[in-house]
Amino acid sequence: RPHLSMNALDGLTVEEVPLARIAAAVGTPTWVYSAGALRRRARALKAALDGAGLRASVHYAVKANTSLAVLRVLAAEGLGADVVSEGELRAARAAGIPGAAIVFSGVGKTERELRLALAEDIAQINLESAEEAEMLSALAASLGRTARVALRVNPDVDARTHAKITTGKSENKFGVAIDDAPALYARLATLPGLEPVGVATHIGSQITSGMAAYRSAYARLAELVQALRAAGLPVRHVDCGGGLGIPYRDEPAPLPEALAGAIKATLGPLGLPVMLEPGRWIAGPPGLLLASVVLHKQGANRRFLVLDAGMNDLVRPAMYEAWHGILPVGPEDFVAPVSPADVVGPVCETGDTFARGRALPSLKPGALVAFLDAGAYGAVMSSTYNMRPLAAEVMVDGTRFAVTRDRQSYEDLLGRDRLPDWLGGAP
Ligand code: LLP
Numbered sequence: 001r002p003h004l005s006m007n008a009l010d011g012l013t014v015e016e017v018p019l020a021r022i023a024a025a026v027g028t029p030t031w032v033y034s035a036g037a038l039r040r041r042a043r044a045l046k047a048a049l050d051g052a053g054l055r056a057s058v059h060y061a062v063k064a065n066t067s068l069a070v071l072r073v074l075a076a077e078g079l080g081a082d083v084v085s086e087g088e089l090r091a092a093r094a095a096g097i098p099g100a101a102i103v104f105s106g107v108g109k110t111e112r113e114l115r116l117a118l119a120e121d122i123a124q125i126n127l128e129s130a131e132e133a134e135m136l137s138a139l140a141a142s143l144g145r146t147a148r149v150a151l152r153v154n155p156d157v158d159a160r161t162h163a164k165i166t167t168g169k170s171e172n173k174f175g176v177a178i179d180d181a182p183a184l185y186a187r188l189a190t191l192p193g194l195e196p197v198g199v200a201t202h203i204g205s206q207i208t209s210g211m212a213a214y215r216s217a218y219a220r221l222a223e224l225v226q227a228l229r230a231a232g233l234p235v236r237h238v239d240c241g242g243g244l245g246i247p248y249r250d251e252p253a254p255l256p257e258a259l260a261g262a263i264k265a266t267l268g269p270l271g272l273p274v275m276l277e278p279g280r281w282i283a284g285p286p287g288l289l290l291a292s293v294v295l296h297k298q299g300a301n302r303r304f305l306v307l308d309a310g311m312n313d314l315v316r317p318a319m320y321e322a323w324h325g326i327l328p329v330g331p332e333d334f335v336a337p338v339s340p341a342d343v344v345g346p347v348c349e350t351g352d353t354f355a356r357g358r359a360l361p362s363l364k365p366g367a368l369v370a371f372l373d374a375g376a377y378g379a380v381m382s383s384t385y386n387m388r389p390l391a392a393e394v395m396v397d398g399t400r401f402a403v404t405r406d407r408q409s410y411e412d413l414l415g416r417d418r419l420p421d422w423l424g425g426a427p
Contacts, residue, residue, distance in 0.1 A: 001285055001372065003034035003396075012329040012370055016399040019290055019329045023368050026392050026403055028292040029309035031379045032370075033065075033404070035073050035397035037286035042077035045278060048256035052264040054274055059103045061242050061279030062088040064376035069395045069404035070283060071095030080123070082242070082277040086113045093120065103239065103275065105152070105202070107173055111139060118145045124275075126152045126200045126239065128175055130184055133191060140193030149188060150198040150239055153181050153224065155217040159204030159243065162320050168203030168217060175201065178220055182227050189233055196234070198272075199224060202241025205280060208253045211262040214243075218266035225270055238267050242277040246284045248373050249323045256281070280376040287375020289314050289391075290329070293367045294346065303341040305363060310345025311352040312385040314371055314378055318351040326358055329368035336361035343369075347386050379405075389413050 003015050010018035014034050022032060042058070049056040059080040062071065066088060071081070072095045080101030081092035092102055099120040104113070107128045114136050117125055127133050127149050140147045154175035157168050167174045176184055181199070188196040203217050218240065225235050240263055247253040263274055291309035298304075316322035326343055328334055340357040354371070363369065371378075382390055389412070393405035419425055 001037075002040070003037040003286065004288075004372075006331070006334055008331050011331040011334065011368075012327055014288070014396045017396045017401045019368060019370060022394055022396075022401060023290055023292070023329075026394055027407065028290050028368065029307075029313050029391040030290045030407075031374070031391055031393040031405075032288050032290055032401075033067065033070055033375055033393070033395045034286045035069075035395055038070060038073045038282065039077055041282050041286065042074055042079055045256045045276075045282065046078075048260045049276070051257065052260035054260060054264055054268070055272075056263075056274045056276060057101070058276050058278065059101070060282055061277045062092055063380060064279030065283040065287065065378070066091045066380055067393055067395075067404055068095045069393075069402075070375075071097065073395075074282065079282075082279075086110075086116055089113070089116060089120065089122070099123070103150075103277065105200075105277070111135065114139055114147075115143075118143055118147060124148050124150050124197060124239070126150045127188070128152050130176070130187070133184070133188055133194065137191040137193045143193075146193055146195050148195050148197045150200040150237075151176060151181055151185050151188065151196065152200045152202070152239075153178050153221065155201055155203065155220045157203055157213045157217045157220075159207050159213045160209040161204045161206050161243075161245070164320055165205040166203075167205075168201065168213075178224060181224055182231065185228055185233055186231060198235055198237040198239060199228075200239030200241065200275075202277065203243060205243050206245040207243045208245035208247070208251060211254060211258050214259065214262045215266055218263060222267050222270055225272070235272065237273045237275060238270070239275040239277065240267070242279050242281075244278055244281040246281055246373060248325065282376075284373050284376035287373070287378060289371040289374045289378060291369055291371065293363045293365055293369065295365050296362060303339065303362075305341045305343045305360060305369075307343065307345055307354070307369065309371070309391070310347035310386070310388065311349065312347055312383045312388050313345070313391050314354070314374055315381050315383070316374075316377060317354045318349075319381075324354065324374060325372035326355060326360065327370050327372065328361060328363060329370055333361050333363055333367055347388075384408070384413060387413065
């Protein structure tokens, strides 16, 4: 995490900006993103793909972090986007990512979403079923358009990650069975309004167990492409999906060079350009969640550090038993003696626990802490549960920082409720 440093005077610092300054200006909880780290990771990923001699395009999975500022930084690095909804498509376009660099994934795209994708003439729509192919064909034909489509294949491999984020097994809802793919691909070529341009897969997320699952998925994809070619069907590129894991806890995690090598070894012989859809690897490490200590509570047999951030802000620990590093921010807290504490939020659920028995100093009310590697699937998964406003977002770039998303106001939070006349009308 080269964008983070500990400064004896200012405490934990992102690039050149002490987190204490951000907290003083913006309050907490607040998400903080390092523009420099985003750029560095985008470049490192592209360098790994180039280094393996691949012709590759990177389509950042917008779902990981939809901040327009984040998208703008990545757009300036030449990244395209992988979107899964109208909202994400609009965000990508608003940040300046051209339609020609956008891929649309997802198992339940609505007609309205497909219409927008056609109107924006995006690069590719990844089809997940025969039913969806029929629907898009009818729509595109009626609009006099041709949709470039890829067929998302479910390779039935186990990515050996958390069950909730495994997507490439046959029992998962994603993609079409690889055995059905040749016939369906042939059918795509005959349907009006569709132009099949390739095959796609995505086997899961936070893959840290090595390249074995990737290799077997891509090897199956390569076989499929050869079968399609033998049947005289055109295949212009292969979409390799995302999923590359990051070390949340200094566990071994593969580098992009390993993924590039796995792609080269399996799909390289086809001589086709490849697409990648990384989300977490790009956006995770550059982000953190800054929170304040509300109080320190001594329970019957446990020490609780109660924060002003809750599971409504960062849901990953509650939802996936995820581990996030938690660092004190103040320079004196950084060197203070530590003992085990449970780090919890204020939400009225036992699941609102970020960490159990974490070695931390006895932080005073108002002290700051930072949740590390929270840039991906952090802010985007937050909710207003317990009527808690969505947190602010800040981007740091060198010595500057700016609020890139206002904290939700209570007017925003309450303002969309309506009271019908028969309940007494407006408050
Ligand atoms: N492409 C497709 C089709 C996907 O479904 C996903 C993620 C990605 C790409 C990006 O995967 P990544 O490179 O970020 O692993 N909320 C969970 C992660 C859900 C991932 C969903 N799909 C978490 O917090 O761990």
